[in-house]
Amino acid sequence: MRPTTEADLAEAIAAATAPLLVRGGGTRTIGQAVGDVLETGGLTGVALYEPGALTLVVRAGTPVAEVERVLAADRQRLAFEVPDLRGLLGREGVSTIGGVVAANASGPRRVQVGAARDALLGVRFVDGSGTVIKNGGRVMKNVTGYDLVKLLAGSRGTLGVLTEVSFKVQALPEAEATLVIGGLGDEAGLAALRRALGSPFDISGAARHSGQSLIRVEGMAGSVAYRLDRLRALVGGDVKVAEAAVSAALWRDVRDVALFHDKPGEVWRIVTLSTAAAEIAGRLAGEALWDCGGGLIWLRLDHGRGAEVAAAVAGRGHATRVRGDGGPVFPPEAPEVALLAAGLRAKFDPRGILNAGLMG
Amino acid sequence: MQTNFTPEQLADPGIARANQILRSCVHCGFCTATCPTYQVLGDELDSPRGRIYLIKDMLEAGRPADEKTVKHIDRCLSCLACMTTCPSGVHYMHLVDHARAHIEKTYRRPPWPGRSRTSG
Amino acid sequence: MDMPEPDLGVIARKARIVARMRAALPVDAVIDAPEELRVYECDALTAYRCPPLAAVLPRTTAEVSAVLRIACEEGVPVVPRGSGTSLAGGAMPTADSVILGVARMNAVLETDYDNRFIRVQSGRTNLSVSGAVEAEGFFYAPDPSSQLACAIAGNIAMNSGGAHCLKYGVTTNNLLGVTLVKMDGTVLTLGGPWGEPAGLDLLGVVCGSEGQLGVVTEAWLRILPKPEGARPVLVGFDSNEVAGACVSDIIKAGILPVAIEFMDRPCIRATEAFAKAGYPDCEALLIIEVEGSEAEIAEQLTRIRQIALAHDPVEFREAADEDQAKRIWLGRKSAFGAMGQLGDYMCLDGTIPVSSLPHVLKRIGEMSVQFGLDVGNVFHAGDGNMHPLILFDANKPGDLEKCEAFGAEILKLCVEVGGCLTGEHGVGIEKRDLMSVQFDAADMEAQMRVKDVFDPKWLLNPAKVFPLGVSETRRAG
Numbered sequence: 001m002r003p004t005t006e007a008d009l010a011e012a013i014a015a016a017t018a019p020l021l022v023r024g025g026g027t028r029t030i031g032q033a034v035g036d037v038l039e040t041g042g043l044t045g046v047a048l049y050e051p052g053a054l055t056l057v058v059r060a061g062t063p064v065a066e067v068e069r070v071l072a073a074d075r076q077r078l079a080f081e082v083p084d085l086r087g088l089l090g091r092e093g094v095s096t097i098g099g100v101v102a103a104n105a106s107g108p109r110r111v112q113v114g115a116a117r118d119a120l121l122g123v124r125f126v127d128g129s130g131t132v133i134k135n136g137g138r139v140m141k142n143v144t145g146y147d148l149v150k151l152l153a154g155s156r157g158t159l160g161v162l163t164e165v166s167f168k169v170q171a172l173p174e175a176e177a178t179l180v181i182g183g184l185g186d187e188a189g190l191a192a193l194r195r196a197l198g199s200p201f202d203i204s205g206a207a208r209h210s211g212q213s214l215i216r217v218e219g220m221a222g223s224v225a226y227r228l229d230r231l232r233a234l235v236g237g238d239v240k241v242a243e244a245a246v247s248a249a250l251w252r253d254v255r256d257v258a259l260f261h262d263k264p265g266e267v268w269r270i271v272t273l274s275t276a277a278a279e280i281a282g283r284l285a286g287e288a289l290w291d292c293g294g295g296l297i298w299l300r301l302d303h304g305r306g307a308e309v310a311a312a313v314a315g316r317g318h319a320t321r322v323r324g325d326g327g328p329v330f331p332p333e334a335p336e337v338a339l340l341a342a343g344l345r346a347k348f349d350p351r352g353i354l355n356a357g358l359m360g
Numbered sequence: 361m362q363t364n365f366t367p368e369q370l371a372d373p374g375i376a377r378a379n380q381i382l383r384s385c386v387h388c389g390f391c392t393a394t395c396p397t398y399q400v401l402g403d404e405l406d407s408p409r410g411r412i413y414l415i416k417d418m419l420e421a422g423r424p425a426d427e428k429t430v431k432h433i434d435r436c437l438s439c440l441a442c443m444t445t446c447p448s449g450v451h452y453m454h455l456v457d458h459a460r461a462h463i464e465k466t467y468r469r470p471p472w473p474g475r476s477r478t479s480g
Numbered sequence: 481m482d483m484p485e486p487d488l489g490v491i492a493r494k495a496r497i498v499a500r501m502r503a504a505l506p507v508d509a510v511i512d513a514p515e516e517l518r519v520y521e522c523d524a525l526t527a528y529r530c531p532p533l534a535a536v537l538p539r540t541t542a543e544v545s546a547v548l549r550i551a552c553e554e555g556v557p558v559v560p561r562g563s564g565t566s567l568a569g570g571a572m573p574t575a576d577s578v579i580l581g582v583a584r585m586n587a588v589l590e591t592d593y594d595n596r597f598i599r600v601q602s603g604r605t606n607l608s609v610s611g612a613v614e615a616e617g618f619f620y621a622p623d624p625s626s627q628l629a630c631a632i633a634g635n636i637a638m639n640s641g642g643a644h645c646l647k648y649g650v651t652t653n654n655l656l657g658v659t660l661v662k663m664d665g666t667v668l669t670l671g672g673p674w675g676e677p678a679g680l681d682l683l684g685v686v687c688g689s690e691g692q693l694g695v696v697t698e699a700w701l702r703i704l705p706k707p708e709g710a711r712p713v714l715v716g717f718d719s720n721e722v723a724g725a726c727v728s729d730i731i732k733a734g735i736l737p738v739a740i741e742f743m744d745r746p747c748i749r750a751t752e753a754f755a756k757a758g759y760p761d762c763e764a765l766l767i768i769e770v771e772g773s774e775a776e777i778a779e780q781l782t783r784i785r786q787i788a789l790a791h792d793p794v795e796f797r798e799a800a801d802e803d804q805a806k807r808i809w810l811g812r813k814s815a816f817g818a819m820g821q822l823g824d825y826m827c828l829d830g831t832i833p834v835s836s837l838p839h840v841l842k843r844i845g846e847m848s849v850q851f852g853l854d855v856g857n858v859f860h861a862g863d864g865n866m867h868p869l870i871l872f873d874a875n876k877p878g879d880l881e882k883c884e885a886f887g888a889e890i891l892k893l894c895v896e897v898g899g900c901l902t903g904e905h906g907v908g909i910e911k912r913d914l915m916s917v918q919f920d921a922a923d924m925e926a927q928m929r930v931k932d933v934f935d936p937k938w939l940l941n942p943a944k945v946f947p948l949g950v951s952e953t954r955r956a957g
Contacts, residue, residue: 050833050835051732052728052729052731052732052834052835053728053731053833053834053835053864054731055833074732075734104676104681110676114649114653115676117681117684118649118652118653127926131922131925131926132922133922133923133926134919134923135923135926135927137898137899137900137918138833138898139831139832139833139863139864139865139898139899139900139903140646140831140863140864140865141641141645141650141831141860141863141864141865141903141904142831142900142902142903143638143639143641143688143902143903143904143905143906143907144900144901144902144907144911144915144918144919145907145915145918145919145923145924145927145945146685146688146689146927146930146931146945147639147652147684147685147687147688147689148685148926148927148930149684150652150681150683150684150685150687151680151681151682151684151685151930153681153684154677154680154681155680155681158680159680171731171732171733171734171735171736172734173734174734194594194595197596197705198593198594198596198617198618198705199705200617200705200706200707200708202707219776220776220779220780220783222775222776222779223772223773223775223776223779226773226775226776271674271675271676271678272674273592273595273673273674274594274595275592275594275595295595295674295675296676316674317672317674318674318678320678330678330679331678331679333678333679334668334669336666336668337668337669337670337679337682338679340668340682340933340934341679341680341682343933344680344682344929344930344933347929347930347932347933348926348929359679359680360679361526361824361874362526362527362824362874362875363875383824383874383875384820384821386524386526386816386820386824386825387522387523387524387526388524388565388626388629388816389523389524389563389564389565389626389629389630390565390626390628390629391629392563392564392629393563393605393607393628393629394628398583402537402581402583402584402586402603403508403511403537403581403583404519404520404564404581404583405511405516405519409519409564410519413518413519414515414518414519417515417518426515428513428515428516429515445628446817447813447814447816447817447820448816448817448820448821449754449817449821
């Protein structure tokens with residue numbers, strides 16, 4: 001099914017008699033869900049764009065590329081840097097903006113501006129009984145009623161199917177540049193990222209892979225030059241500067257986890273504390289890409305090491321298996337938390353037909 | 361803040377002044393942050409806003425001071441940190457002085473146990 | 481303000497309920513004398529008042545859990561309270577409820593500069609969180625105007641914002657995790673110092689739920705390195721439209737000031753009379769603050785000056801030093817106090833799209849004449865969060881009702897132009913009955929389902945957020 005209006009989508013859900021596999025373009029779906037495919041890719045178009053208010057309202061099935069094109073025409077962008085995971089996950093297809101929200105996706109700029117949820121101002125969605133619901137709105141500050149906007153972000157279609165999303169967008173910076181630091185081990189290389197993040201120099205990317213630590217700054221040209229200078233003195237090591245397009249390419253690769261494209265094995269996305277990141281990766285002895293100053297580890301391992309990963313991360317964050325077969329995909333939740341999550345799913349999708357069992 | 365004094369009460373210049381001060385308090389609570397007794401005790405009754413409430417109650421009712429009200433007003437150190445913090449310019453000093461005078465007039469303090477021991 | 485009939489059964493059992501709480505808590509933690517409960521009858525919204533059945537002041541998560549378990553068993557509603565600075569009546573009790581104040585829970589539990597977070601007990605005040613990390617060069621970003629006094633617990637309940645959220649976001653963007661006690665006494669952890677949730681973002685829905693889903697006793701908060709410096713400029717205009725256009729142009733140009741504050745003429749005049757900050761007597765005034773090193777500040781201000789001058793301002797004033805910067809902020813920071821000198825006021829909090837600013841200000845001016853009540857506007861212009869302050873006389877019969885009606889019309893207008901009822905204060909009691917202006921039945925039903933899951937007996941912070949008619953069957957159940 002691929003409805004083209006919100007009303008049709010609502011009707012399709014209300015009329016469904018069997019589980020539905022809900023997806024946008026299916027380019028970043030993880031986990032197992034079964035059912036009749038319900039795609040949102042037919043719900044397209046920009047409903048409202050006000051560059052002077054940094055506001056964009058767009059229907060959920062709109063391709064991400066289209067959203068980015070519209071924003072770029074006014075020198076703006078989605079601040080949270082949408083990753084393209086097709087290369088990592090071996091998918092084809094067109095990534096939709098609703099899918100981005102449903103996965104609460106984020107790129108390297110999460111360290112500065114947060115994830116999709118942090119830019120999301122409002123949602124419209126259809127719940128499991130076919131009712132259309134709106135929450136939030138199009139203005140930047142809104143605490144009217146409960147924040148279902150955050151609840152829907154990252155709910156992966158299990159509470160409702162998104163039909164429209166509103167964002168706070170960001171102006172494109174005048175300049176960007178990256179410090180590329182070599183000659184440091186992982187522990188010291190991550191410590192350099194932490195020093196940068198603890199400085200007043202407004203870092204918009206802090207990653208490490210292949211023996212290099214990367215620190216990005218963006219903004220007005222004079223400010224970027226000034227901060228690069230100060231950071232260079234702060235972090236030490238063997239430092240080079242990448243500017244403009246070269247810098248952008250470095251971060252595109254981090255964002256899309258290009259390091260692991262065309263390489264075999266499981267890929268884990270581990271959210272943790274920067275100070276634990278080198279030790280966790282070292283203990284599991286896989287190939288690592290650290291993002292967000294070390295607070296995020298992309299780890300490539302041989303298949304079947306889920307239990308070891310869980311043990312290494314325990315008490316210091318959580319790990320999601322984004323690629324590879326066998327074993328649970330999402331980390332287990334504490335029983336009292338799982339109870340609340342199950343309670344919410346039962347309320348929003350009483351028949352249990354929306355991506356049933358996907359998240360546990 | 362709304363007050364409930366009768367015209368007869370307001371004929372008393374002391375009450376009229378207190379009324380004026382109480383009316384200027386918007387109950388924002390900023391004073392709690394700089395009050396040393398509230399910092400230690402954590403009960404709003406031991407903060408300027410709480411004491412203002414107790415004073416308002418006592419004066420509006422025109423009743424004698426009671427033990428609990430006296431306890432919380434006695435705990436005020438009169439440091440007046442609240443007055444520099446208050447964004448509305450509430451003259452707490454005048455109000456608490458007025459309340460203390462009212463307490464002296466209407467409240468009989470129990471004998472001080474410490475004193476009776478040393479003198480006995 | 482309509483409130484539900486108190487449960488007389490609960491009131492009749494007061495002695496037993498208080499005795500059970502006394503047995504579970506330290507001796508000084510339970511207050512039940514009527515004269516000592518009066519202070520807890522309202523928060524910073526004094527128009528609506530009702531003394532509670534009792535008040536408890538626990539010191540630990542375990543004590544909070546004990547109180548809630550007893551209250552749940554006894555069927556007693558509980559009203560959580562931080563510092564009582566809500567402007568929406570978020571902490572207003574009902575006659576059959578127990579106030580649960582977290583003011584005594586104000587400890588710093590952990591600071592971690594490497595991973596950039598702090599863990600505090602939720603009664604700690606907003607400003608003292610920054611105070612705890614200041615020496616190391618860090619700060620906690622959300623800065624509601626009441627930050628000196630307001631508690632983190634209340635900030636989380638209302639998802640508080642502040643003047644600087646244009647750059648740093650609001651509470652939900654700076655909250656990493658919480659320890660939450662459910663109404664049945666269950667203690668659970670949502671999120672953690674690493675930030676991102678593993679499953680559903682339950683933390684995201686708890687933040688801003690106005691204390692109706694659980695009582696937050698501890699919180700992990702993100703801390704940020706302090707910028708090297710900050711400087712405000714003041715720009716005066718002879719029309720609201722032009723000031724609004726200037727704000728829009730600055731944002732469009734890709735400059736991200738940390739704050740853009742707006743004051744209109746009535747507010748400027750009241751502030752000048754009270755604080756004497758030396759503001760120009762003009763129709764609209766912007767205070768724009770930028771951050772960074774000296775060179776970065778200069779770079780941004782050059783750009784802002786170019787944009788502002790193109791709009792022909794009546795005044796453009798840069799702060800040459802710290803003292804002048806303070807004077808620029810002085811008037812803005814005294815605005816509420818200054819308006820308070822003129823009479824009682826009700827502070828509204830609707831948000832509108834920035835483009836609607838001139839239209840909304842014009843309509844508010846017209847309504848002010850129509851209702852016969854003065855109004856001053858001071859607000860966060862960068863994000864469209866307005867704070868109209870309606871002046872009235874609380875001692876004059878009928879004035880409050882007139883003020884309420886005026887306020888309701890302003891908020892309806894905010895929704896009509898694409899905005900919302902409340903940007904950072906919360907719905908509380910104040911805007912409860914206007915919820916149906918912004919949401920239809922299905923929208924509110926969806927929100928209430930969340931409450932059903934967290935607090936099935938609907939005992940936490942009763943009679944707030946949802947119109948009484950809408951929540952009636954649930955509250956009765």
